[in-house]
Amino acid sequence: MDAVKIIGAPVSPYVRKILAILRLKDVPFEIDPIVPFFGDDDFSVLSPLRRIPLLIDGDVVIADSSVIAQYLEETRPEPSILPANPADRAQARWLEEYADTRMGDVFIWRCFNAVVVNPSVWGGERDLNAFQEALAGPVAEIMDYLESVAPKDGYLFSTIGLADISIAVMFRNMRYCRWTPDASRWPKTARWLATVEENSALSAANEWADTLVKTPVADHRVRARQLGVPISERTMFDLVPRRGPMTPAS
Amino acid sequence: MDAVKIIGAPVSPYVRKILAILRLKDVPFEIDPIVPFFGDDDFSVLSPLRRIPLLIDGDVVIADSSVIAQYLEETRPEPSILPANPADRAQARWLEEYADTRMGDVFIWRCFNAVVVNPSVWGGERDLNAFQEALAGPVAEIMDYLESVAPKDGYLFSTIGLADISIAVMFRNMRYCRWTPDASRWPKTARWLATVEENSALSAANEWADTLVKTPVADHRVRARQLGVPISERTMFDLVPRRGPMTPAS
Numbered sequence: 001m002d003a004v005k006i007i008g009a010p011v012s013p014y015v016r017k018i019l020a021i022l023r024l025k026d027v028p029f030e031i032d033p034i035v036p037f038f039g040d041d042d043f044s045v046l047s048p049l050r051r052i053p054l055l056i057d058g059d060v061v062i063a064d065s066s067v068i069a070q071y072l073e074e075t076r077p078e079p080s081i082l083p084a085n086p087a088d089r090a091q092a093r094w095l096e097e098y099a100d101t102r103m104g105d106v107f108i109w110r111c112f113n114a115v116v117v118n119p120s121v122w123g124g125e126r127d128l129n130a131f132q133e134a135l136a137g138p139v140a141e142i143m144d145y146l147e148s149v150a151p152k153d154g155y156l157f158s159t160i161g162l163a164d165i166s167i168a169v170m171f172r173n174m175r176y177c178r179w180t181p182d183a184s185r186w187p188k189t190a191r192w193l194a195t196v197e198e199n200s201a202l203s204a205a206n207e208w209a210d211t212l213v214k215t216p217v218a219d220h221r222v223r224a225r226q227l228g229v230p231i232s233e234r235t236m237f238d239l240v241p242r243r244g245p246m247t248p249a250s
Numbered sequence: 251m252d253a254v255k256i257i258g259a260p261v262s263p264y265v266r267k268i269l270a271i272l273r274l275k276d277v278p279f280e281i282d283p284i285v286p287f288f289g290d291d292d293f294s295v296l297s298p299l300r301r302i303p304l305l306i307d308g309d310v311v312i313a314d315s316s317v318i319a320q321y322l323e324e325t326r327p328e329p330s331i332l333p334a335n336p337a338d339r340a341q342a343r344w345l346e347e348y349a350d351t352r353m354g355d356v357f358i359w360r361c362f363n364a365v366v367v368n369p370s371v372w373g374g375e376r377d378l379n380a381f382q383e384a385l386a387g388p389v390a391e392i393m394d395y396l397e398s399v400a401p402k403d404g405y406l407f408s409t410i411g412l413a414d415i416s417i418a419v420m421f422r423n424m425r426y427c428r429w430t431p432d433a434s435r436w437p438k439t440a441r442w443l444a445t446v447e448e449n450s451a452l453s454a455a456n457e458w459a460d461t462l463v464k465t466p467v468a469d470h471r472v473r474a475r476q477l478g479v480p481i482s483e484r485t486m487f488d489l490v491p492r493r494g495p496m497t498p499a500s
Contacts, residue, residue, distance in 0.1 A: 048395055049352060060337040064347050071340040087310045090321040097314050102299055145298055 003028040005232060007043075008052030009035045009220060010208045013108065013169035014065040014100070015053040019205040020165045021069055025076045032232045033212070033220050035121070042236070066096060069162055081165070083157040092156065095149065095163035103170040106138040115177040121217060131177060139174075143186045150188035153195070160199050168196040172206055176213050253278040255482060257293075258302030259285045259470060260458045263358065263419035264315040264350070265303040269455040270415045271319055275326045282482045283462070283470050285371070292486070316346060319412055331415070333407035342406065345399065345413035353420040356388040365427040371467060381427060389424075393436045400438035403445075410449050418446040422456055426463050 004022070006029055008015040015031075022029045034043070034052065047054050047063045054061065055068045057075070062068050073081055082089045114131050118124040146167065149156075155164050171193055174180070183190035196202065208229050215223045225231045254272070256279055258265040265281075272279045284293070284302065297304050297313045304311065305318045307325070312318050323331055332339045361384050368374040396417065399406075405414050421443055424430070433440035446452065458479050465473045475481045 048348070060340070062340045062344065064344055067340050067343045067347060070343060071336055074336045074339065086321055086324045087312075089324065090310070090312045090317050093317045093320060094312065094314055097317060098298065 003030050005030055005032065005056040007032045007034060007054035009033040009212065010205050011213050012052055013173055016169045016205040016209060017065050017166055018053050018068050020201045021072055021081055024079060024201040025072060027076055030230045030232045032235050033224055034235060035217055066100060081162040088157055092161055092163040096166040099166040099170055103142055106134060106142060107170045107174050110134045111177050112173040143181060143189060146189045147186045150192045152188065153191065160196065160201065164196045168193055168202065172209060253280050255280055255282065255306040257282045257284060257304035259283040259462065260455050261463050262302055263423055266419045266455040266459060267315050267416055268303050268318050270451045271322055271331055274329060274451040275322060277326055280480045280482045282485050283474055284485060285467055316350060331412040338407055342411055342413040346416040349416040349420055353392055356384060356392060357420045357424050360384045361427050362423040366463065393431055393439060396439045397436045400442045402438065403441065410446065410451065414446045418443055418452065422459060
């Protein structure tokens with residue numbers, strides 16, 4: 001089977017979600033690691049909301065990580081990333097939606113953006129007040145909710161799946177803000193997260209992101225190639241810096 | 251089969267999306283027509299992001315209209331609301347996501363909120379300037395995008411489905427702002443929309459919403475019952491007005 005192409009930098013949790021699913025399903029891939037604030041009008045045509053990741057599979061182009069995940073599940077069903085029972089499948093999809101929108105909004109657009117993206121990409125101030133406010137308010141609320149749904153041990157539904165992955169990838173970007181959940185306050189969630197992060201499906205993409213988050217955007221392709229990331233021969237897009245609309249979900 | 255319960259007022263396009271799918275699949279239902287800004291803490295427990303609709307099917311409770319739609323497709327597969335081919339299914343799901351998030355953000359949270367909800371529910375100003383700005387900017391952009399994907403005639407994929415319904419329901423709330431798309435500027439989209447709205451799956455919920463949008467929230471249950479809406483015997487929630495977080499998608 002030909003490698004699929006993923007457009008989008010592994011620093012994005014939405015990109016890492018898809019990379020983990022590809023690893024789990026043993027689908028070969030190559031990456032064009034653009035960040036969504038860069039990229040020309042050709043990118044807008046393929047991704048109308050300028051979201052990453054974008055999946056290219058032969059002549060099929062798909063935007064939105066949830067839609068991509070579902071497409072991969074339908075075209076590469078083994079191993080499945082969804083439980084068998086419709087009610088459990090609904091719970092898994094709900095938790096994916098919760099991660100993509102609510103956790104994305106708070107963990108990425110409020111925290112990661114204030115602490116990492118704004119200073120390092122746009123040269124703005126590192127806003128630690130905004131970060132502390134988020135930690136005391138919406139982050140704590142999210143943690144309380146996750147603690148109410150977290151499994152006692154292992155994964156949510158016997159084997160690792162869409163919901164485990166979608167939630168775990170969000171925490172990695174919080175670690176880049178030097179925050180990890182307090183295991184005495186949210187013990188089930190902390191244990192669950194550790195279990196998911198140890199899974200080999202996530203480990204390579206996590207390591208790539210750990211380095212790339214400290215690498216200037218212009219050097220991403222070169223650095224990624226040094227790390228052994230399967231980088232596409234050349235980018236499909238001219239990398240035109242532009243402060244496009246920053247959509248809260250992807 | 252027992253009737254499923256839908257929590258949420260038909261004025262919400264996300265509720266009407268699910269009502270249309272239930273009609274199409276001939277699933278009996280009853281409605282508890284709460285609006286998301288009302289409802290007590292019991293509602294927050296069932297719907298963590300205070301979104302409507304909420305589906306209750308026996309002891310299964312599901313939040314989020316996309317997750318509900320997928321659950322209905324899996325538990326009541328006929329007639330299907332998705333095309334057979336995985337690439338087409340991805341396009342249908344993408345357009346649902348586009349409707350839920352981008353059109354929801356602009357049509358509902360910018361336009362419908364400024365022109366209808368804020369004055370009628372909260373007693374605020376009707377902000378026609380904000381509305382005109384939205385029409386000239388993001389609404390026109392959305393229309394141009396829809397025109398690029400609209401079918402030449404009929405539905406997107408031979409029979410009416412998830413994407414047709416998800417997009418059409420958004421336009422009904424724009425009509426409540428006294429705006430309909432210019433058929434000379436966006437002819438394919440206007441024709442497509444007319445075709446979908448004529449489908450009997452949508453007509454009853456549209457008629458209910460047309461009346462309820464002019465009815466004070468406190469009178470919704472009584473008025474809905476007069477209209478023949480299958481209203482649940484009593485509400486599951488105390489109707490406590492509260493200005494909760496207004497999430498842009500549902």
